[in-house]
Amino acid sequence: MRACLALLLIVLSAESRAALLVNNGAAVEADLGLRYNYAQYTIYDQFVLAERSVLTSVEWSQFDEVLQYTGSTISFFSGLPTSDTLIGSFEVVASRLANGLDVVTDKAGNVAGFDYLADVRLVLAAGEYLIGVHNHVTWRTDLDGELSRDAAVDTRVLPDHR
Amino acid sequence: MANSRGTPQSIPGSYQTIDDSSVPNPPGFRLEFDNSEFAFRLQGTVVSVAEPNSASLLLVGALGLLVLWRSRAERVRRAA
Numbered sequence: 001m002r003a004c005l006a007l008l009l010i011v012l013s014a015e016s017r018a019a020l021l022v023n024n025g026a027a028v029e030a031d032l033g034l035r036y037n038y039a040q041y042t043i044y045d046q047f048v049l050a051e052r053s054v055l056t057s058v059e060w061s062q063f064d065e066v067l068q069y070t071g072s073t074i075s076f077f078s079g080l081p082t083s084d085t086l087i088g089s090f091e092v093v094a095s096r097l098a099n100g101l102d103v104v105t106d107k108a109g110n111v112a113g114f115d116y117l118a119d120v121r122l123v124l125a126a127g128e129y130l131i132g133v134h135n136h137v138t139w140r141t142d143l144d145g146e147l148s149r150d151a152a153v154d155t156r157v158l159p160d161h162r
Numbered sequence: 163m164a165n166s167r168g169t170p171q172s173i174p175g176s177y178q179t180i181d182d183s184s185v186p187n188p189p190g191f192r193l194e195f196d197n198s199e200f201a202f203r204l205q206g207t208v209v210s211v212a213e214p215n216s217a218s219l220l221l222v223g224a225l226g227l228l229v230l231w232r233s234r235a236e237r238v239r240r241a242a
Contacts (some may be wrong), residue, residue, distance in 0.1 A: 022204040045200040052209045059201035123209065131202065 018056050022047045025063035027113055029101050041133040042073070044081055049129065055122045058094075060133060063103045063111045067137040069096055075132040076122060087122070087129070094118035 024045060058074055071093045079085040094116040101113030 018205045018207055020203060021206050024200060024202045027201040041202055055204055055206040055208045055211055057205040
């Protein structure tokens with residue numbers, strides 16, 4: 001009987017491997033003005049889940065100036081982002097790897113692309129949601145040196161310089 | 163815990179941004195409704211009764227045979 005149970009567990013576990021639930025597309029190698037790292041901004045987008053699911057990880061791509069990454073706030077909303085629609089919020093330190101992409105911006109010159117990956121755990125019913133990503137960085141430099149003097153200052157309190 | 167920086171005012175059409183650089187320090191949010199921009203992927207598991215695949219069916223069949231064989235062996239042992 002123990003062998004039967006073990007085999008049954010193998011069958012069930014094979015059905016519950018993590019899968020790609022939402023793919024919002026690959027990074028576009030262009031200056032789109034998305035501000036993941038700025039004090040006042042969170043990037044939001046909507047997504048649709050076809051079935052009740054357990055979200056286990058979030059991966060996203062972005063372009064960064066030279067900076068010191070310390071963490072991200074990843075939030076999920078049931079509608080337009082307000083405190084009333086907030087379902088869950090995660091403070092995470094994502095893994096961050098250069099993806100080889102590159103964008104030339106008018107303000108910061110060349111900025112490199114990075115893939116971020118963070119673990120979350122959230123059960124969501126089938127439906128439409130919004131995800132928000134906001135990064136925390138401890139310093140950031142433009143190639144023109146505009147912000148280099150702000151090294152070691154948490155940019156969460158810095159004004160936008162664009 | 164909440165991370166809703168600013169309150170959305172309206173979403174005309176399929177895309178909206180309010181990060182107008184002419185506005186100093188605007189309420190901090192940007193909504194992206196253009197699927198080509200915010201490149202993200204979500205991974206996880208679907209919580210539902212899984213559709214049986216061929217490997218699962220084979221294993222369940224093997225389990226059934228094993229149970230039948232064990233019960234038959236038990237009956238034989240008791241009869242002996």
